[in-house]
Every structure is written in C-alpha cells, then in structure tokens.
Amino acid sequence: MFIIKELSWQVFFFSVLHIGLFLLAAPLLQGWIKKVKAFWQMRKGPSVLQPYRDLGKFMRKEEVISEHTSWVFQLTPALVLGSTILACLVIPGPLGAPISGFGSLFWLVASFGLARFFLVLAGFDAGGSFGGMGSSRELFIGTLAEPGFILSLLVFALMTGSTSLTEIVATLHGTSLFEIPRILAIVSLIFILIAEMGRIPVDNPDTHLELTMVHEGMLLEYSGPSLAFLNFASQLKQLILLHLLALLIMPFDGGSFLSLGGQMNLGTLFSQGILQIVLVAFLGGFFATIESINAKLRLFRVANYLAVGLGVAVLALLTLWITKGGI
Amino acid sequence: MVLGLERGVRIGTMSITFGGAVLGILYLLGNIQGGFPFDGLTTYFLFLLLLGQGISSLYGMGYMKKYEGKKSLTAFSLAWLVFLGSMAGVLIVNHGFYFLFLWELMSLFSFFLVIYHHEESANRRGAFIYFVMTHVGTVFLIAAVLYLFSKTGSFLYSDWAAFAPALTLGERNLLFLCFVVGFGTKAGLVPFHIWLPYAHPVAPSPVSALMSGVMVKIALYMMIRMVWLTLGPVELWWGILLLLLGALSAFVGILYASVEKDVKGLLAYSTVENIGILTLALGTAMIAQLFGFSQLVTLALVGFFWHSLHHLLFKSTLFMAAGNIIQTTNTRNIEDMGGLLKKIPKTGLWAIAGGMGLAALPPLGGFWGEWLLLNSLWKTSLQVEGVLSIVLPLVIGVVALVSALALATMAKWFSGAFLGQPRSQNAAKAKELPWMQTTAMGLAICVTVLTVLWPQGLLGVINIPLEVLSASGGSVVPLSTLSIYTDFLRMVVSFALLLVLIVGALFLISKRKQKRIEGTWNCGVPLNPRMQYTALGITMPLQIVFKKIVAFRPVIRKEVGKNPYILESMHYQSRTGEMAEKVFYRPFTRLFLWCAERIRVIQAGSIHLYLAYILITLIVVLIWNI
Numbered sequence: 001m002f003i004i005k006e007l008s009w010q011v012f013f014f015s016v017l018h019i020g021l022f023l024l025a026a027p028l029l030q031g032w033i034k035k036v037k038a039f040w041q042m043r044k045g046p047s048v049l050q051p052y053r054d055l056g057k058f059m060r061k062e063e064v065i066s067e068h069t070s071w072v073f074q075l076t077p078a079l080v081l082g083s084t085i086l087a088c089l090v091i092p093g094p095l096g097a098p099i100s101g102f103g104s105l106f107w108l109v110a111s112f113g114l115a116r117f118f119l120v121l122a123g124f125d126a127g128g129s130f131g132g133m134g135s136s137r138e139l140f141i142g143t144l145a146e147p148g149f150i151l152s153l154l155v156f157a158l159m160t161g162s163t164s165l166t167e168i169v170a171t172l173h174g175t176s177l178f179e180i181p182r183i184l185a186i187v188s189l190i191f192i193l194i195a196e197m198g199r200i201p202v203d204n205p206d207t208h209l210e211l212t213m214v215h216e217g218m219l220l221e222y223s224g225p226s227l228a229f230l231n232f233a234s235q236l237k238q239l240i241l242l243h244l245l246a247l248l249i250m251p252f253d254g255g256s257f258l259s260l261g262g263q264m265n266l267g268t269l270f271s272q273g274i275l276q277i278v279l280v281a282f283l284g285g286f287f288a289t290i291e292s293i294n295a296k297l298r299l300f301r302v303a304n305y306l307a308v309g310l311g312v313a314v315l316a317l318l319t320l321w322i323t324k325g326g327i
Numbered sequence: 328m329v330l331g332l333e334r335g336v337r338i339g340t341m342s343i344t345f346g347g348a349v350l351g352i353l354y355l356l357g358n359i360q361g362g363f364p365f366d367g368l369t370t371y372f373l374f375l376l377l378l379g380q381g382i383s384s385l386y387g388m389g390y391m392k393k394y395e396g397k398k399s400l401t402a403f404s405l406a407w408l409v410f411l412g413s414m415a416g417v418l419i420v421n422h423g424f425y426f427l428f429l430w431e432l433m434s435l436f437s438f439f440l441v442i443y444h445h446e447e448s449a450n451r452r453g454a455f456i457y458f459v460m461t462h463v464g465t466v467f468l469i470a471a472v473l474y475l476f477s478k479t480g481s482f483l484y485s486d487w488a489a490f491a492p493a494l495t496l497g498e499r500n501l502l503f504l505c506f507v508v509g510f511g512t513k514a515g516l517v518p519f520h521i522w523l524p525y526a527h528p529v530a531p532s533p534v535s536a537l538m539s540g541v542m543v544k545i546a547l548y549m550m551i552r553m554v555w556l557t558l559g560p561v562e563l564w565w566g567i568l569l570l571l572l573g574a575l576s577a578f579v580g581i582l583y584a585s586v587e588k589d590v591k592g593l594l595a596y597s598t599v600e601n602i603g604i605l606t607l608a609l610g611t612a613m614i615a616q617l618f619g620f621s622q623l624v625t626l627a628l629v630g631f632f633w634h635s636l637h638h639l640l641f642k643s644t645l646f647m648a649a650g651n652i653i654q655t656t657n658t659r660n661i662e663d664m665g666g667l668l669k670k671i672p673k674t675g676l677w678a679i680a681g682g683m684g685l686a687a688l689p690p691l692g693g694f695w696g697e698w699l700l701l702n703s704l705w706k707t708s709l710q711v712e713g714v715l716s717i718v719l720p721l722v723i724g725v726v727a728l729v730s731a732l733a734l735a736t737m738a739k740w741f742s743g744a745f746l747g748q749p750r751s752q753n754a755a756k757a758k759e760l761p762w763m764q765t766t767a768m769g770l771a772i773c774v775t776v777l778t779v780l781w782p783q784g785l786l787g788v789i790n791i792p793l794e795v796l797s798a799s800g801g802s803v804v805p806l807s808t809l810s811i812y813t814d815f816l817r818m819v820v821s822f823a824l825l826l827v828l829i830v831g832a833l834f835l836i837s838k839r840k841q842k843r844i845e846g847t848w849n850c851g852v853p854l855n856p857r858m859q860y861t862a863l864g865i866t867m868p869l870q871i872v873f874k875k876i877v878a879f880r881p882v883i884r885k886e887v888g889k890n891p892y893i894l895e896s897m898h899y900q901s902r903t904g905e906m907a908e909k910v911f912y913r914p915f916t917r918l919f920l921w922c923a924e925r926i927r928v929i930q931a932g933s934i935h936l937y938l939a940y941i942l943i944t945l946i947v948v949l950i951w952n953i
Contacts, residue, residue: 063840066847068748070668072679075830078837082830086822099821101814103702107822109727110689110698117688117734124742124860127666128847132860135742139735140868146731147724154705154720163705221847225837303872314721321717 014258015089015098022088026235027051029242029284036288051235055228063224068127076122077222077229080115084233084240087111091240092166092247094269094276096257100166105153108165108244109146112196115233116142123218130210134217137299141202141214144306145195148188151313155185155320156248169247170254177249181323184316189245191309193287195302197238200291202302205234212296239280242287246279367791368556369418371632372548374788376418378774379541379639380411382767386647387533389763393654403443403531410436410537414545423472423482426549430468433545434461434513437538441530453525460522464512471505471553474498488557499558503565506553507572513546516606517576518907520599524583527595528659532650535591539598539646540639547605547635555613555796566613567715569606574722576603577729579876579907585736585866586877586903588661590649593740594642597685600729601638605631607722608700614715615707621804623710625793626703629806632789634696636778640771641684641693645740647768648678652744655757661743661862663754668745670757675745677768684775686737687730690823692775695782695815697730702811735866743862750856782819863901870903878904 031048038045065073090097090104099107116138123135157163159181160171177183195202203214210217219230252272256262297305387407391400413436416429438461442454476482478498479490491499512519527535555561580599587593612627651674652667653659668675684693701723708719749755759765778785790806797804806812847854863870870879882900887893929940 061840063842064845065842067844068666068847070675070746072668072746074838075834078830078833082826082833085829086825089825099818101818102811103698103814103818106698106701107689107818110687110694113686113730113734114683114688117683117686117738120738121742121746124738124865125746126847127747127856127859128849128854129858129860130848132747132865135738136860136865136868139738139866140872143728143731143735143869144872147728150727151720151724154723157705158709158720161709163702225840229833229837299868300871303868310724314724317717317720324716 011098014095018093018095018098019085019088021093022091022236022239023085023232026232026239027055029239029280030235032281033238033284033288036285037292040289040292051231055232058223058228058231059225061224063226066126066128066221069125069221072118073122073125073221074226076118077226077233079118081229081233081236083111083114083118084236087240088236090165091244092169092252092257094252094256094272095264096254096259096262097166100164100257100259103163104165105157105163105168108240109150109153112237113146115237119218119230122221126221128221130213130217130220133210134214134220137203137214138218140299141195141302141306144303145192145309148192148306148310148313149196151310151317152185152188152192155181155313155316158317158320165244166257166259167254169251170257170260172248172251173253179323181316181320182248184312184319186245186248188309188312188316189248191305191312193241193245194290195306195309196241197287198234199287201294201297201305204296242280242283243276246276246283250275250279252276365419365421367793367795368548368551371788371792372418372545373415375544375636375639376411376414376541378636379537379643382643382771383533383537383540383647385763385770386536386650386767387531389761389767390531390533390650390654392761398443403440406436406439407534410440414542417545418548421484423476423484423487425482427465427469427472431465433542434458434465437534437542440534441526441538443531443534444529447529450529453529457522457526460512460519464509464519466509467505467512468509471502471509474502474505484552484557488559491558492560496562500562502558503554503562506550506558507568510546510550510553511572514543514550514602514606515576515580515599516572516602517579517599518911520576520580520602521905521907521912523595523599524587524592524905527598527646528589528591532591532646532653535595535650536643536646539595540643543598543602544605544635544639547602547609550606551609551796561613561617563614563617566610566617567718568610569613570610570718570722573603573605573607573610574725576600577607578603578725578732581729581732581736582869582873582876583903583905585732585739586863586870586879588743588862589659590652590661590664590740590744591646591659593661593736594645594649597733597736598638598642600733601634601642601685604697604700604726604729605634605638607726608634608703611700611703611707611719614711615703618707618711620707620710622809623703623707624796625804625806625809626699626706626811628793628796629786629789629809630696630699630703632792633692633699633785636785637684637692637696637775640775641681641691644677644681644768644771645685647764647771648674648681651760651764652757654760656751656753658751658753661740663751664744664749665747665751665754665856665859666745666749667754667757670749670754671759673759673765674768677765677772678745679741680772680775681768682737682741686734688734690779690819690826692778692785695779695819697726698818699815701726732869735869739862739865743865747859748854748856750859779819779823782816786816870901876906878902878906878909880904 028048030051035045035048087108089099090107092100097104120135120138123131125131156168156172160168162168162171198205198215204212205215207213208216208220215234219227222230253268254260254262256265256268391403394400410433413429413432417426417433420426420429438454438458441457442451444450475487478494479486508519515523527539530538554565577600580596580603584593584596584600587596608627608631612624612631615623615627651671652664655671656664658664680691684691687694687697704719704723708716711719786806793806849858870877880902882902884898885894886896888895
C-alpha cells in the first residue's frame with residue numbers, strides 16, 4: 001500500500017512525538033483551568049497536577065459495568081479517545097501536522113463527530129434516565145453548534161485559500177489580526193468552543209446534577225479505566241480546541257513546517273512553542289473567567305446562544321465577501 | 328405440494344439473482360467489445376442496480392419465507408422480476424418512447440410491490456399516494472418527450488441532443504423544468520417527496536431497500552442523461568436551481584427524519600436527504616462547468632458517484648435491518664423496541680456500520696462522499712464571482728447542519744431500537760433471523776469497507792461515467808489529474824487504518840482491569856424500561872427548536888382531582904405534520920376539487936344529455952372542418 005511505502009522513520013517519530021506532547025499537556029491545561037476557577041472562587045484549589053493523579057487513580061481501579069449494556073458501551077471509551085487522538089493529527093504544532101493534506105479541516109470536524117456519536121450511544125446503552133438525558137441534550141447542542149463551527153473555520157479557509165489546517169495557519173502567519181472577518185470568526189469560534197468544550201454557560205463540567213448535566217450525564221455509568229479514558233478524551237479535546245483558537249489568533253510560522261518543506265530551526269521553534277504555551281494558558285484562563293462570572297443557561301436558551309454564534313459566523317462570511325469585493 | 332411450491336419459489340428467486348448477475352457480466356462484456364449501444368454512465372448505474380438487486384434479492388429470499396403459504400410468492404417474484412427488468416431497461420434504452428414505456432412499467436410494478444400488504448387500509452393509502460405522485464411526475468415527462476418528438480420527429484436521444492442547440496432558450500428552460508419535476512418526483516426532491524415516507528414504510532423491506540437504494544438513483548441518472556447530456560449546454564440558473572433544491576431537500580428531509588418514530592419512515596426521509604445531497608453535488612458540478620473549472624466539475628461529480636454507491640449500500644443495509652426488526656418484533660414503532668443489540672447481534676452490528684454511513688461519519692464511505700462535496704463546494708465558491716461566492720459557503724453551512732442532524736437522527740434510530748432495555752414484550756422476545764437476512768447486510772458493509780481500504784478501485788470505476796461526461800463536450804478532466812487525488816486517497820486509507828490501530832490498542836489497555844456487573848445506577852429506585860428516554864424524547868429538543876418547520880403541535884390534557892395541585896392523570900399526544908402537504912399540495916388539491924365541482928354541473932347522468940353532447944360535438948367538428 002502506498003501509504004506504508006511513504007512512511008519513513010522520521011515521519012513516524014515526528015507523529016508519535018506530536019501526539020505524545022498533546023497527550024502529556026492535556027491534563028495540565030485542565031488543572032490550570034481549575035486553578036483559575038478556584039482563584040475566582042477565593043479558594044486555594046487543587047494542585048495543577050491533580051488531573052494526572054485522578055487519571056492514574058481511575059486507571060488502577062476496578063470497573064463496574066451495568067447489566068443492561070452491550071458491546072457499544074465497552075467499545076466507546078477506546079473509540080472516543082482514539083478518534084480524539086486522530087483529531088490531534090491534523091492540528092499543526094511548531095513543526096506542522098502529521099496529516100496536512102487538503103481537506104484536513106473536515107477530518108477534524110469528522111473525528112469529533114465520530115466521538116460524539118459513540119458517546120451519545122453509550123449514554124443510552126445503560127437504559128437509565130440520566131444517560132439518555134445527557135445524550136439527548138448533547139445531540140441538541142452538538143447539532144446546533146456544528147454549522148457555526150464549520151462556517152467560522154470556513155472563513156479562514158476562504159481567507160487563505162486552503163482547507164488544510166497546516167496551510168491555513170502557515171498562510172495566516174504575518175497577516176494582520178485586525179481584519180473584520182477574522183475577528184468576527186474568532187468571536188464566533190469563542191461562542192461555539194464553549195459549547196464544544198462543555199463549559200458554562202452551555203454545560204457545567206463540575207456537576208452531576210440532572211438539571212444541568214450534559215456531558216457528565218453520558219459518563220455517569222462509567223468507572224475505572226473507561227472513565228479515565230473518557231475524561232482524558234474531553235481534556236484532550238479541550239486542549240485541541242484552545243490550541244486551534246490560539247493558532248488562528250497568532251499562527252505559527254509556516255517556514256518551519258516539515259510538510260511544507262520548511263527547515264527545523266531550534267531558535268524559532270523554541271520561541272514559538274513558548275509563545276503558544278503562554279497564549280493557550282491565557283485562553284484557558286479566559287474561558288475559566290467566563291465560566292466563573294456566568295450562570296448556566298436554561299437548555300432552550302442554549303439554542304439562542306448558539307444561534308448568536310452562528311450568526312456571527314455568517315456575518316464574518318458576509319464581511320469577507322464584501323471586503324473581497326464580492327458585491 | 329406445499330414443499331414443492333416453496334422450493335420452486337426459492338429457486339426462482341435465486342435464479343433471478345444469478346440471472347441478473349450473469350446478465351450484468353454479459354452487458355459489461357458487450358460494452359467493452361462495443362456490442363451494446365450504451366455508454367459508461369449507463370454502465371455505472373447498471374453496476375449500482377446489479378449490486379443493489381443482488382443484495383436485496385438475497386435478503387428477500389430470507390425475508391419472504393415468512394409469507395410462504397399465506398400469500399402468493401409467485402406474484403411477488405414476478406413483480407420483482409419485472410421491476411428489476413424495467414429499471415435495467417430504463418438505463419439501457421436510448422429511445423424516448425421505450426423509455427416512457429419502461430418508466431411506466433417501473434412505476435407500476437414498484438406500486439404492486441409496495442401494495443403487497445394490501446390488507447391494511449393504511450398500506451393501501453400509502454401505495455395510492457405513491458401511485459398518484461409518480462403519475463403526476465410522469466405527465467411532465469410525457470409532455471417533455473412528446474415535445475422533443477414533435478420538434479425533431481425522432482425519439483432517439485442522440486437526435487434530441489443534436490437538435491437541442493437549435494431550441495430557443497424559453498423552450499429549453501421549459502423542458503428543463505419538466506424534467507426536474509418529472510425526475511424530481513421519482514427521486515424524492517422536496518417538495519415532490521411526499522410519497523416516500525408513505526410508500527417506503529409499507530413496502531416489504533427488500534422492496535424498500537431496492538426502491539430507496541436504486542430506483543431513486545435511476546431518476547437522477549435520467550436527470551443527468553436528459554439535462555446534462557441531451558439538453559446541454561446547461562444554463563447557470565439550472566445549476567443554481569438544482570443546488571438550492573438539493574439543499575432544501577437535504578435539510579427538510581433530515582429534519583423530518585429526526586422527528587419520525589417509524590423505523591422505516593425515518594429511513595425514507597433520510598433518503599430524501601441523501602437525494603438532496605446528490606442533487607446538490609450535481610448542481611455544483613453544473614455551476615463549475617459553466618464557469619469552466621474543469622477540476623471542480625470532476626471533484627463534484629466524483630462526490631456524486633461516490634455518494635450514490637455508498638448511499639445505496641448503507642441505506643439498503645438499514646432497510647434490511649429495519650426489516651429484520653419488524654419481522655422479529657412485529658412493530659414499526661421505535662417506541663416499542665429497545666435492547667435489540669443483545670437479541671439480534673448480527674443485525675445490530677451491520678446496522679451500526681450502516682448507520683455510520685448515514686450519519687456521514689468516517690471511517691466508512693458515507694463520510695468521504697460528503698468530504699468530496701464540501702471540498703468541491705468550498706473550492707467553487709473560492710473561484711466564482713458575484714452572489715454565488717456567498718451562496719456556496721452558506722450552502723456548506725446547510726450541509727454541516729444536515730450532517731449534524733443526520734448524526735442525531737441515526738443516534739436516535741439506533742439507540743431507540745437497539746440499546747437500553749426492551750420497551751415491550753415483543754422486543755424482549757426478539758430472535759435473530761435466518762442467515763440470508765444478515766449475510767446480505769454483511770455483504771453490503773463489506774463493500775463499503777473495501778472501498779475505504781482500496782479507494783483507487785472505486786475511483787477507477789467512477790472514471791467510467793466521468794469519461795462519458797467529459798466526452799460530451801463538458802470540461803471534465805480525468806480523475807488522476809486532480810490536485811487533491813493523492814491527498815484524498817491518503818486520507819481515506821489513513822483514517823481507517825489509524826483508527827483501527829489506535830482504538831484497538833486503547834481497547835486492549837482499557838480491558839486489563841477486572842470488571843463487576845451491577846445494575847444501572849438510578850438513585851436507589853428500582854429501574855424499569857419506562858424510565859428510559861423515549862425515541863420521541865431523544866430528539867424532542869430539536870423538534871421544539873424547529874417546531875415551525877415540522878409543524879409540531881403537542882396536545883396535553885391534564886386531569887386534576889379535588890386537590891388542584893395533584894395531577895391524577897395526564898394525556899400527552901405529539902403530532903408533527905408535513906409542511907409541504909400543507910403549503911404546496913393542499914391549494915392544488917383544493918383547486919382540483921373546486922374545478923371538479925364546477926364540471927359536475929354538466930354531468931347530470933341523464934343519457935339524453937350525453938346524446939345531446941355528442942350531437943353538439945359532431946356539429947362543432949363539422950363546422951370546424953369546413
């Protein structure tokens with residue numbers, strides 16, 4: 001097969017490193033967001049390393065499985081984490097992304113979709129009320145968030161003339177942040193990402209209360225390693241999304257992207273990496289702050305909230321069309 | 328005697344299947360040697376037909392066994408055979424008159440198949456709506472064919488194509504509209520789709536699988552044949568109309584699917600959605616052709632052909648799954664199912680694979696068709712100018728919403744039927760069905776898996792119809808010259824392989840720990856099946872948000888006792904209605920009835936009156952001739 005023919009050790013090593021960094025950093029971001037929230041609540045809060053300890057604890061625990069479940073329930077944790085890892089592959093790091101071809105933007109959206117589909121099914125599988133409640137709401141929110149997510153990413157695709165995330169980032173580098181379509185698209189993404197990450201005001205990640213839960217409702221029947229996998233997957237998704245948002249605000253220099261024929265320059269690599277970490281940490285703090293100063297919306301108000309996100313994305317498209325001289 | 332008949336019928340069905348396959352090989356050989364007068368476009372759709380009929384026939388052999396000794400299987404087999412033959416005929420002929428004849432035969436015999444369960448009045452009604460709608464469509468086709476005949480004096484497509492440039496713009500526009508209405512009705516485009524949700528659920532499942540998988544696509548084949556290859560060169564607004572009709576169909580179809588609780592009605596609406604997506608791809612290809620973007624024409628057409636095959640495969644699989652469910656639980660209502668994955672595991676496995684296709688999820692082929700379509704829409708919007716460059720990105724937004732709704736719909740269908748606890752006695756007693764009924768599904772899924780692992784193979788097949796369209800003076804370029812060709816192949820294969828590898832590894836890691844089986848946590852209260860979310864409840868939030876479009880009207884009656892704060896009983900009824908019927912059809916039927924009422928005045932039923940009419944007619948004719 002031609003894929004295997006092209007696979008060199010270098011690419012393999014790079015991909016493993018790329019995924020490894022994402023996996024390693026995801027719980028840290030979660031710990032950092034919790035720390036910022038604790039700060040706003042005038043608490044000391046757990047250590048930023050606590051998510052690692054939690055995951056480790058879950059991995060060592062025995063697993064309890066409901067008698068009503070089928071193989072879908074057992075396969076879901078691996079599938080959700082696996083497809084989230086696949087989403088990592090198209091997000092460019094300082095050296096570019098392992099998979100950087102045309103249309104990698106839709107790969108990103110699709111792998112999140114795959115994870116969502118199985119998570120929703122698993123929610124229904126135990127045959128209780130809570131899982132179904134979470135799943136039904138997740139379908140509702142996910143469905144309404146999807147067009148806004150794709151349209152705001154599409155604004156960048158239209159601006160740069162590529163549907164490859166690597167090329168989008170490389171082309172955006174050096175262009176002005178203060179173009180109206182770009183700002184609007186980023187604002188829209190912020191709206192949508194809150195829904196995608198399951199944070200207040202759309203979903204509350206800290207509670208299992210049936211009135212408020214969406215994502216946690218689907219995980220209710222999980223325990224042990226499976227729960228660790230699913231929590232890890234949602235932390236990873238959070239990192240991917242914030243990293244993507246940071247890239248769209250302040251893109252990497254495409255000159256160091258391997259897939260675009262760039263050269264590895266340790267100096268720029270290092271400085272860009274540091275800047276990116278600072279920006280992601282800042283965004284994490286930003287979303288934690290939004291979460292701290294808002295209340296959760298009633299479920300049917302979420303539709304209006306997401307419609308605003310979608311509306312801003314459409315506005316971004318329209319302004320892009322006008323500034324490009326479409327009229 | 329009974330045994331002999333049974334064996335005869337089974338052998339008969341089997342021979343039809345194999346006969347079809349042999350016939351197909353002969354056709355293909357004939358085509359290669361130039362022995363048959365048909366081109367690659369026909370070959371591709373014949374390939375779809377033979378694949379679809381092979382799978383459905385195999386399934387039907389198991390499915391129809393239930394009727395042995397109860398209903399006439401010979402009648403079914405005969406209608407099945409004629410239906411298949413007429414579909415093949417529509418694909419092969421290049422002559423307008425024979426086309427109309429075969430088209431009518433196809434409509435008539437599919438009607439006979441749909442009405443196979445004619446004992447129930449609801450089924451007769453469903454079949455009748457199908458019968459009326461398909462004939463309304465055919466009227467437009469007859470008009471178009473006769474008009475072309477009167478202009479050219481020939482029924483041959485090639486003569487029409489040669490003459491088409493000589494037609495005025497008005498005539499070509501009118502013919503185009505006739506074809507859109509005629510073929511759109513058969514394909515199930517909104518607003519001509521209303522027969523699908525009536526006819527598909529009441530037909531026996533192999534028939535639904537064949538009609539939904541193949542027959543609707545034959546209408547699209549004729550659309551390409553007539554509009555693109557005969558009436559062409561296409562006009563810009565034709566492409567835009569198809570684009571918008573496709574987007575509308577996709578959105579309306581999937582929205583109604585998401586609120587449907589009939590296990591087959593949901594799939595029928597999803598066919599409306601997929602036909603919408605295919606029409607959208609066709610419209611994009613036309614627009615790209617007009618602007619001369621030859622690469623994008625190819626991209627959109629590859630998406631079209633790719634998705635036609637995959638829709639056939641996953642929709643057949645799902646209809647077969649629905650058939651298995653109906654046979655084992657004796658209900659079509661998702662609310663009475665649940666927990667079937669443990670009872671009928673093979674059906675469930677194939678159904679989830681088919682469902683991933685319907686929900687446009689990778690790694691299976693259903694997603695990659697959408698990928699091609701989204702990329703072609705995006706790239707076309709980047710290159711066109713004017714209003715289209717903003718319409719196309721918004722259409723991408725619609726497609727995104729549609730695929731998200733498709734995910735929700737499929738999650739509802741699968742979890743309502745297969746997951747959780749059984750909601751009725753029948754569902755609790757469900758048993759796996761004969762091997763033919765699961766093997767046929769498995770075969771369809773194997774083909775999709777094969778296309779994902781070896782996409783070059785399918786793309787090679789898709790090249791056959793592309794060559795025809797490029798030879799017709801269009802600006803279609805060969806597939807392998809597409810700039811995204813390698814990117815596409817690489818993505819398709821690597822997504823599937825990486826997913827299997829990573830998920831496999833993670834699965835092994837997660838299963839090391841020991842497990843304990845306990846009940847589902849329910850706040851300490853004993854759990855019963857009624858505590859689960861109902862199928863209606865799963866998509867209720869969406870139903871409420873889109874209540875205007877799905878005409879959602881809940882009826883709630885509460886009864887309180889002496890104490891007004893304590894509810895004694897509550898009655899809840901949820902109704903959704905078809906908007907198209909209300910907005911589009913009711914005025915027409917009302918007008919029709921009004922005219923009929925007026926005409927009734929001259930129909931008094933007296934024989935003297937009719938004799939007088941004859942006399943008057945005679946006199947008028949005589950005067951006319953002078």
